[in-house]
Amino acid sequence: MSLLGKRILLIVSGGIAAYKALELVRLLRAAGCGVTCVLSRAGGHFVTPLSLQALSESKVYTDLFSLTDESEMGHIQLSRAADLLVVAPASADLLARMAAGLADDLAATVLLATDKPVLVAPAMNVRMWQHPATAANMATLAARGVRVIGPDEGAMACNEFGPGRLAEPPAILAAITALLAPAPGPLAGKHALVTSGPTHEPIDPVRYIANRSSGRQGHAIAAALAALGARVTLVRGPVTVPDPAGVTVVRVETAQQMLDACLDALPADIAVCAAAVADWRVAGAASGKIKKSPGAPPPVLDLVPNPDILALLSAPRPDRPRLVVGFAAETDALDENAAAKRLRKGCDWIVANDVSPATGIMGGEDNTVHLLTAAGIEDWPRLPKTEVAQRLAARIAAALA
Numbered sequence: 001m002s003l004l005g006k007r008i009l010l011i012v013s014g015g016i017a018a019y020k021a022l023e024l025v026r027l028l029r030a031a032g033c034g035v036t037c038v039l040s041r042a043g044g045h046f047v048t049p050l051s052l053q054a055l056s057e058s059k060v061y062t063d064l065f066s067l068t069d070e071s072e073m074g075h076i077q078l079s080r081a082a083d084l085l086v087v088a089p090a091s092a093d094l095l096a097r098m099a100a101g102l103a104d105d106l107a108a109t110v111l112l113a114t115d116k117p118v119l120v121a122p123a124m125n126v127r128m129w130q131h132p133a134t135a136a137n138m139a140t141l142a143a144r145g146v147r148v149i150g151p152d153e154g155a156m157a158c159n160e161f162g163p164g165r166l167a168e169p170p171a172i173l174a175a176i177t178a179l180l181a182p183a184p185g186p187l188a189g190k191h192a193l194v195t196s197g198p199t200h201e202p203i204d205p206v207r208y209i210a211n212r213s214s215g216r217q218g219h220a221i222a223a224a225l226a227a228l229g230a231r232v233t234l235v236r237g238p239v240t241v242p243d244p245a246g247v248t249v250v251r252v253e254t255a256q257q258m259l260d261a262c263l264d265a266l267p268a269d270i271a272v273c274a275a276a277v278a279d280w281r282v283a284g285a286a287s288g289k290i291k292k293s294p295g296a297p298p299p300v301l302d303l304v305p306n307p308d309i310l311a312l313l314s315a316p317r318p319d320r321p322r323l324v325v326g327f328a329a330e331t332d333a334l335d336e337n338a339a340a341k342r343l344r345k346g347c348d349w350i351v352a353n354d355v356s357p358a359t360g361i362m363g364g365e366d367n368t369v370h371l372l373t374a375a376g377i378e379d380w381p382r383l384p385k386t387e388v389a390q391r392l393a394a395r396i397a398a399a400l401a
């Protein structure tokens with residue numbers, strides 16, 4: 001996997017993490033990449049063109065209306081000359097401008113004028129990241145094929161804690177490598193759709209029905225399939241585990257959104273439905289916060305079934321994935337329930353696990369699974385979820401070979 005000779009157009013936007021872009025330039029140059037930097041309209045407040053120029057050993061571009069650069073239509077040339085556009089850090093503002101298709105500075109214009117792949121590394125305050133506007137912008141960008149790395153969770157410059165930190169430069173480098181120099185693996189050329197994490201089903205604007213799924217197993221499967229060369233789309237509910245590098249991530253909240261994102265991601269060769277999708281949602285979630293009145297009885301929640309994503313992906317259709325793998329989280333009669341589920345849903349394989357509280361599996365690091373196929377049941381030993389993922393990915397590769 002070599003980046004030697006690859007050309008990166010690095011767009012640095014206006015966030016406090018812009019200083020880490022300098023380290024990213026250094027890593028890219030050390031990996032043999034040519035790097036050209038563009039500063040967004042606010043980027044220059046956070047990092048200087050001089051520093052980027054010294055590290056990239058190339059001219060830094062900032063101005064859409066530069067006479068000299070525009071005599072050669074610089075904004076078009078910049079993207080033409082690149083193998084990949086990387087936005088790191090990607091501010092909430094620039095992501096919004098990308099989603100809206102604005103072209104009001106050089107960075108946004110280049111991003112609109114390109115037909116090259118784009119990788120964004122968002123970095124912002126946790127509430128900016130969790131704001132529905134940013135979430136909607138990210139969903140729009142992901143649906144258009146923009147790749148996303150991070151953000152990470154942790155302490156922030158604003159003395160807050162949560163998701164919003166820029167992914168570390170080595171992780172961004174790994175994501176770039178996965179895109180430009182993917183490992184030649186047995187799943188090269190295959191598209192894998194993976195779902196992961198819980199769904200949140202709103203009761204009112206502040207309350208929701210959830211479950212204890214951490215997303216660890218689904219995320220590890222996405223990473224393991226990507227490591228075998230698959231192009232992976234990871235549709236994931238609200239989780240705090242970091243997104244794996246080198247996969248396209250679509251963030252959703254509800255089961256209905258998860259289904260829509262899965263259908264948008266088709267066609268796929270492989271679908272692994274590891275998400276713990278809520279079976280029910282509240283009919284007519286309240287638009288305002290439900291108030292607790294003294295003496296009044298608690299509200300009664302009227303539940304209706306959610307769409308069955310596994311069954312819908314397994315159903316015969318022209319774009320049905322060749323291999324559909326479901327998960328069965330059971331607390332009783334594991335094998336019988338899982339075998340019945342495989343037939344009921346119409347999927348090819350079921351990965352069954354015992355999620356009784358004593359096992360510590362739900363939300364934990366390890367998993368004990370049973371793989372049910374048409375050929376029978378295999379009992380796997382207790383393993384870290386990463387190893388379960390690697391075994392499963394290897395089995396999938398063998399099945400599709």
Ligand SMILES: Cc1cc2nc3c(=O)[nH]c(=O)nc-3n(C[C@H](O)[C@H](O)[C@H](O)COP(=O)(O)O)c2cc1C
Binds near residue numbers: 094124
């Ligand atoms: C000190 C300071 C730090 C900021 N940090 C961030 C940040 O980390 N992420 C972000 O999205 N915006 C941040 N902002 C706000 C952006 O700079 C602002 O939205 C700007 O318009 C973004 O411009 P751009 O689209 O050129 O990046 C910060 C602003 C200031 C003054």
